[in-house]
Amino acid sequence: MSAFLNSKLRGEPVAYVxxxxxLDKGRAMSxxxxxHGSDILLGSTDIYxxxxxxxxxxxxxxxxSEYFQQTxxxxxxxxxxxxxxxxxxxxGIGMLFRSMIESRCYQEAEVRCFDCHNPxxxxxxxxxxxxxxxxxxxxxxxxxxENLMVEAEFHTHHESGEPGSFCYDCHxxxxxxxxxxxxxxxxxxxxxxSIPSPANTLRYGMDGSPNACTLCHSEETAQWSADYVQExxxxxxxxxxxxx
Numbered sequence: 001m002s003a004f005l006n007s008k009l010r011g012e013p014v015a016y017v018x019x020x021x022x023l024d025k026g027r028a029m030s031x032x033x034x035x036h037g038s039d040i041l042l043g044s045t046d047i048y049x050x051x052x053x054x055x056x057x058x059x060x061x062x063x064x065s066e067y068f069q070q071t072x073x074x075x076x077x078x079x080x081x082x083x084x085x086x087x088x089x090x091x092g093i094g095m096l097f098r099s100m101i102e103s104r105c106y107q108e109a110e111v112r113c114f115d116c117h118n119p120x121x122x123x124x125x126x127x128x129x130x131x132x133x134x135x136x137x138x139x140x141x142x143x144x145x146e147n148l149m150v151e152a153e154f155h156t157h158h159e160s161g162e163p164g165s166f167c168y169d170c171h172x173x174x175x176x177x178x179x180x181x182x183x184x185x186x187x188x189x190x191x192x193x194s195i196p197s198p199a200n201t202l203r204y205g206m207d208g209s210p211n212a213c214t215l216c217h218s219e220e221t222a223q224w225s226a227d228y229v230q231e232x233x234x235x236x237x238x239x240x241x242x243x244x
Contacts, residue, residue: 018053020114026065029101032113033064036122037101038094039071039082068101076208083177086208087200090189093178100190109144111192116140133166141167141192157232163216170196173212198225 020028031053040048044067051064077084081094090099097113105111116131118124129136142149158164171194174186196212201222206214213225 020112020119025106025110025112027063028112029068030062030064031119033068033097036097036113037064037068039098040067041070044070069098071098073098073102085175085210086204087197089175089194089209090191091175091177093176093180093187096176096187096190099176100192103191104193105144106192133163133168138167141171157228167192169216170212173210173215175210175215196225196229198222198229202226 018027020031030051034048034051034053037048047067048064052062071082073084073088073090075084075088076086079092081092083092083095085091090096090102100106100111100113103111113119113122114126116126116137118126125131127136130140131137138152148155152165153160156165156170158169163169168188171192172188172190173194173196175189175194176187178185178187194212197209198211198213200209201211201214203209206222211222211225213229214220214222217225
């Protein structure tokens with residue numbers, strides 16, 4: 001409101017508040033990318049700095065989406081915050097937004113950050129329980145994947161309500177690393193379409209390609225996990241990293 005009044009008093013164009021749910025996906029997600037989409041080329045940072053959400057009298061589209069995937073996902077990249085695992089998956093905390101953009105859930109559907117996060121405090125849920133492995137978060141996923149609602153245990157091979165039975169457990173494992181507190185921590189990848197690949201762990205090691213199975217069953221080996229994936233899904237071939 002103060003920015004609106006100051007612009008009015010100075011006779012400057014006013015950027016109007018826009019309802020994100022009424023914007024196309026690129027413009028809606030640009031509001032989040034302004035702070036969370038940090039994996040951009042150095043020469044483009046000013047574009048992010050001068051970005052303003054909403055609409056202006058000049059007809060600005062305020063769309064940053066052409067920069068969302070600007071930095072290539074180079075397997076093994078070790079540059080702080082925008083690191084990449086050896087298998088080509090986002091690794092550093094600066095890749096959190098990028099991991100979502102890489103998701104088929106984002107690319108093929110209308111998934112947006114504020115579906116799960118309170119847009120005014122991203123650490124708070126948009127509705128109770130959605131930011132954790134829970135019935136609520138499962139319901140969000142089965143809103144599109146309706147078939148999995150009726151055959152959940154057949155799909156997960158884990159008892160309903162137990163660890164491993166929630167979508168988050170396998171498809172949003174904690175594979176993003178951060179040192180914000182000075183202590184190495186992990187947080188969930190937002191590549192919701194990620195599929196556990198113990199075969200990639202066998203190929204690159206846990207320090208090059210962690211997978212959801214072994215992260216949970218830490219006492220077991222990647223081979224143990226790969227054998228189960230083969231038995232359940234008949235699919236254990238390692239995926240080549242991006243660009244190789």
